[in-house]
Amino acid sequence: MIRVTIKENLLFGTAGIPSPYKVLTTQDGIERIHELGLGCMEVEFVKGVNMTPPTARDVGKAATKRGIRLSAHAPYFINLNAQEPGKLAASRERIIQTARITALFSGGSVVFHPAYYLKDDPSQVYASVKSNLEQIVTKLKTEGIRVWLRPEVMGKDSQFGTLDEVLQLSAEVDGVAPALDFAHWHARTGKANSYNEFIAILKKIESKLGRKALDTMHIHLSGISYGPKGENKHLDLDESDFKYEELIRALKDYKVAGALICESPNLEKDAQLLQQIYRKL
Numbered sequence: 001m002i003r004v005t006i007k008e009n010l011l012f013g014t015a016g017i018p019s020p021y022k023v024l025t026t027q028d029g030i031e032r033i034h035e036l037g038l039g040c041m042e043v044e045f046v047k048g049v050n051m052t053p054p055t056a057r058d059v060g061k062a063a064t065k066r067g068i069r070l071s072a073h074a075p076y077f078i079n080l081n082a083q084e085p086g087k088l089a090a091s092r093e094r095i096i097q098t099a100r101i102t103a104l105f106s107g108g109s110v111v112f113h114p115a116y117y118l119k120d121d122p123s124q125v126y127a128s129v130k131s132n133l134e135q136i137v138t139k140l141k142t143e144g145i146r147v148w149l150r151p152e153v154m155g156k157d158s159q160f161g162t163l164d165e166v167l168q169l170s171a172e173v174d175g176v177a178p179a180l181d182f183a184h185w186h187a188r189t190g191k192a193n194s195y196n197e198f199i200a201i202l203k204k205i206e207s208k209l210g211r212k213a214l215d216t217m218h219i220h221l222s223g224i225s226y227g228p229k230g231e232n233k234h235l236d237l238d239e240s241d242f243k244y245e246e247l248i249r250a251l252k253d254y255k256v257a258g259a260l261i262c263e264s265p266n267l268e269k270d271a272q273l274l275q276q277i278y279r280k281l
């Protein structure tokens, strides 16, 4: 797939409609993002793709009018390592449905939680995820749908999606790029929480995927609590030990561009905080 890479700065936004406005439509959410001075929003289909094509077109118009960049989060109920063929097919279908509706509102990326290891060897799981992703990409190509498919770096030991797994998939499967959740990676490793470690991650992405990956990054961030098995839950940034100021400094110093989606419970408040820090540097 050929895509035009536009060099631009990092945009900040929320995972879903900003929090005091939950009852409003996606179009209203876009207006709120604009009023808040933010630049992007992730449309949440985590419980299912529940948007009609005409609505998606209206959402796309609202976003274009306000210059807000959109992405989407696919349903949680996906496992590209499911044992039953029916569950695998349904998992692929959920990603495809999300990609179709995202293309209709001109969103650039679909983020998804790829798989669970279950009892399998990680290399076997990798092979299963890769082959299923290839099938999805082939199907989307035949439909002329061009959106980035972004497996997310996951926070729990039971979840497929280490940094290396996500980068390897991005290197090997056309149309796949990382969704880098820095909070998840910190929760999973207990590390990855300092300027130097963040820079090391960015360097790894550059060497594995090229500079263009850093020019079109998709980042998730929140505060987070965690234990021996990784992520417990998302927190507001100020309630957690995550060194977000150091991350923002690393992103700025390394001239990372793309979108940063805030997934803290307070959504827009932390999104604005991160944007403020970024702009002051």
Ligand SMILES: [Zn+2]
Binding pocket: 073, 111, 112, 113, 152
């Ligand atoms: Zn996610």
